[in-house]
Amino acid sequence: MDFGYQIFHSQPGSRLMRYAISANRLRDGLVVFFAPGETWVEQLADARLFDAEAEAESALERARADEKKNLIVEAFVFAVKAGAQGPVANHIRDAIRATGPTVRRDLGKQAAG
Amino acid sequence: MYRYDEFDAGFVKERVDAFRDQVARRLKGELTEEQFRPHRLMNGLYLQLHAYMLRVAVPYGTLDSRQMRKLAHIARVYDKGYGHFTTRQNIQYNWPTLADTPAILDELASVEMHAIQTSGNCIRNVTADHFAGAAADEIDDPRPYAEILRQWSSIHPEFSFLPRKFKIAVNGAARDRAAIQAHDIGLQIVRDAQGEIGFAVYVGGGMGRTPMIATKIRDFLPVADLLAYTQAIVRVYNLEGRRDNKYKARIKILVHEKGAEWMRAAVEAEFAAAPRVGIELPAEEVARIKAYFAPPDLAPRAHSLAFEARRRSDPAFAAFVASNIAAHRMDGYGIVTISLKPIGGAPGDASADQMDAVADIAERYALGEIRVSHEQNLVLPHVALEDAPAVFDALAACGLATANAGLITDIIACPGLDYCALATARSIPVAQRISQRFGDTARARDIGQLKIKISGCINACGHHHVGHIGILGLERKGVETYQITLGGSGDETCSMGALTGPGFSSEEVVDAIERIVDAYRMLRTDESEDFLTAYRRVGMQPFKEALYETSKGADI
Amino acid sequence: MLWKNGAFVDDPWRAIAEGEDPPPAGHVILPLDWWLQERDAFANSNAPIGLRVEPGVSIETFLQDLGRVSLIALSFPKFGDGRAFSTAALLRERHGFRGEIRAVGDVLLDQLQMMERCGFDSFEIKDPTVQRLLSERGAPAYSRFYQPGAGAEGQADGPRPWARKRI
Incomplete structure (x- = not known):
């Protein structure tokens, strides 16, 4: 049985670190990611990645315009790194947001893939 | 159990209608998130990691089969086929959409339930012993008093913006199964020398960042003064509790910093000075509410030979009896704990099908009564031991017969x-x-x-x-x-x-x-x-x- | 803008800041500290006086003045700071204050009726959205309550002695 207790390692300040923007969609609350073309997508793999945190922070200002348009809530920047199957959130909390509950592999983003 | 009258139903409907309007205004962009958030939280809707989460109140953990079926229906139609029973005797849904929430609240209202005050700095769902009304060691059923407190605390105009959340628990048995000393207010039902029912009042317990055991500030509070005394405690807390730091804002910190004697004196002074009009409990009103919780008409049953035979022949059943069936006040009956802790499972989770099965089993064998325990299990409070083998088999058929209540795997x-x-x-x-x-x-x-x-x-x-x-x-x-x-x-x-x-x-x-x-x-x-x-x-x-x-x- | 009795009304009162001289005509709302220091100066005056009270100040501080003042403005520095709800309830039910109790500061639309039920009768509304919503739709008004309150309400039908209905 998979109890999903793999360890998430983080290396803050790593040169391989990149940044993405996430939020929750207002209407259904689901996790979404800011994507090229200033749209919102459901998979981290489709998200726009920023090389520098400052760049992501300035994009966050534009992303937050969609809070005012009542499309999303609680937009924020988080760190990602390259993984074998695409970008992986660096922090465990962001990683679980980007995949789904580790105790229910049939639910959340991980179920769609 | 308690049944809504026209007043209760109207109260909930007004609130649901208002929230539907607020959701519509939010989705149209007429309310910002900042303006909407207090409404959302007042109706138990959180924004969690993956999605919204709706916390539904199960007052003092008491449900009937009809309500359990509705919870299953909501899980199936509006969520992902399951719900999570919590340590506050409530149920949480992990995936509802904002747009669907008013419809869910309508569904709940149709079975006399709601999600009001399951969040926010207000008086939360009042909890009680999950064996209430059935336990062999019971002094008096705590649920009528919890129900009176539930009503009085609903959208309380003075106490909806307290320094922090506020939790009240009521226990009616010698054994404390409601953890009253770990609550903001704990009420232990006692009898005085004349045999009158009243409450020992504990204040300032809690867990969180700074765990504290509650202090007893009253040995005996007459039933008539239940609301007036509770009002005095909450008023002292509202005025004096810390608001400079949310981690020091619970009443336990006030009691700790000012001292138990100060707290007792402040509450007693406030209690003595406050008018009783409208919140003194007339005996006939207490009796009216108690009538809803009248013990079911159970005739004592003779020793069940079928029960004993199965227990001797089937070790699995014997293990279930040993851990999951507790003493009932009536001979020939037992209180059955349905463990929501299957080996390797997620504690407190139940699928919609399991909820429906429990509703059916309760209806067939347990007078349609179900409880949610703060230990995240379900309870059938009145089961004839004669029926226990059938109940066990029916539970086993839906994966709910784990014989581990109170054991190390009942986590x-x-x-x-x-x-x-x-x-x-x-x-x-x-x-x-x-x-x-x-x-x-x-x-x-x-x-x-x-x-x-x-x-x-x-x-x-x-x-x-x-x-x-x-x-x-x-x-x-x-x-x-x-x-x-x-x-x-x-x-x-x-x-x-x-x-x-x-x-x-x-x-x-x-x-x-x-x-x-x-x-x-x-x-x-x-x-x-x-x-x-x-x-x-x-x-x-x-x-x-x-x-x-x-x-x-x-x-x- | 001042919301009172279900409408925006002209406000006859003027709030005086610390250190400012109050006009002799009265209808001024004074900071409590100011009043406590200068109240002797008003010994021979009948000018209507109001007090502004911050949360955390005990009613005992100005109990002796309740007969003299016509208005008490209770402050909400943040909408979540609910101390003034209890202060208003105590002023009305314990101390029989009959003057105006005004909510000032961060006042939410959905708090208005709760405030009314605790004894507030006027509301200083600064937020433009709340002003607009009040103009368009009035204050949210529920009709059923599980507690006695100070608003325009009466005993509800049925057995529950604590229940009230809006009249």
Whole structure:
């Protein structure tokens, strides 16, 4: 049985670190990611990645315009790194947001893939 | 159980209609998130890690079959086919959409339920002994008083913006199954020298960041004064409780900083000065509410031969009886605990099909009554022992016959970082792995009564402070770390667990628990000395030695 | 803008800041500290006086003045700071204050009726959105309550002695 207790390692300040923007969609609350073309997508793999945190922070200002348009809530920047199957959130909390509950592999983003 | 009258139904409908309007305005952009958030929270709708989460109140944990079927229906239609029963005797749905929420609240209202005051700095769902009305050791049923408090505290104009949330628990039996000394107000039903029913009043208990055992400020409060005295406590708290720091805002900090004597004097002075008009409880009104909870008309039953025969012939059934059937006040009946802790499962989760099955079983064998316990199990309070084999078989058919109530695998766990936006570490996977490790029934029975409680953050929704073994999940440099406490207890001998020492990684923590359990088995006087008793006799040291002998733990 | 009795009304009162001289005509709302220091100066005056009270100040501080003042403005520095709800309830039910109790500061639309039920009768509304919503739709008004309150309400039908209905 998979109890999903793999360890998430983080290396803050790593040169391989990149940044993405996430939020929750207002209407259904689901996790979404800011994507090229200033749209919102459901998979981290489709998200726009920023090389520098400052760049992501300035994009966050534009992303937050969609809070005012009542499309999303609680937009924020988080760190990602390259993984074998695409970008992986660096922090465990962001990683679980980007995949789904580790105790229910049939639910959340991980179920769609 | 309590039934809504026209007034109650109208009250809920007004609130649901208002929230539907607020949701519509939010979706149209007429309300900003800042403006909308208080409404959303007032109706139990949180924004969690993956989606919205709706927390539905189950007043003092009492449900009937009709309501349970509705909960199943909501899980199926508006969620992902399951719900999570919580340590506050409530149920949470993890995936509702904002747009659907008014419809869900309508569905709930149709069976006399709602989600009001399951969030926010107000008086939350009043909890009570889950064996209420059935237990052999009961002095008086706590639910009528919890119901009166529920009504009086609903959208209270003065107490909806308290310094912090406020939790009241009522216990009516000699054994405290409601953990009243770990609540903001704990009410213990007692009889005075004349045999009159009243309450011993405890104030200032709580868990969270600063665990405190409540202080008794009244030995005997007459029933008539229940609301007036509660008002006095909450008013003193509202005016005097700290608001400069949310971690110091619970009433326990006020009691701790000002002292129990100050608190008692302040409450008594406020109580003496306040007019009683409208909140004194007339005896006939108490009797009217009590009538809703009148004991069911059960005739004593003779010793059941079928029950005994099955118990002798079927070890699985015998194990179920031993752990999951408690003494009922009426001969020939038992209180059946339905464990929501299958070996390796997520504590407190039930599928829609399981909820429907429990509703059916309750209707057929248990007068349609169901309880939710703060230990995240369900309870059938009135089952004839003659029917127990059939109930056991029906539960087994839907995966709900795990014979582990009160045993080491009956683990309490909050949703943790798998779902919760506040969590710092995962709880459920740790519970699952411990459950798996001790999954052998004979081994668990040999270990005996042992409550493991796991919280995924310092807020302690998993009640780890009162676990015989408590586990607190924290984050250290991006990695989950688990601290262990020993010797906590939420019953009438309430105590807060003591930290063993350095924490353990996710990989180490199950082995650490096993070392503690092995140490207990070595040092108990005999099999009748349970874990808590043994711990209280020998103290921390032997456990510490066993725990850190092979691992030094993480340095935190 | 001042919301009172279900409408925006002209406010005859003027709030005086610390250190400012109050005009002799009265209808001024004075900071409590100011009043406590200078109240002797008003010994021979009948000018209507109001007091502004911050949360955390005990009613005992100005109990002796309740007969003299016509208005008490209770402050909400943040909408979540609910102390003034209890202060208003105590002023009305314990101390029989009959003057105006005004909510000032961060006042939410959905708090208005709760405030009314605790004894407030006027509301200083600064937020433009709340002003607009009040103009368009009035204050949210529920009709059923599980507690006695100070608003325009009466005993509800049925047995529950604590229940009230809006009249």
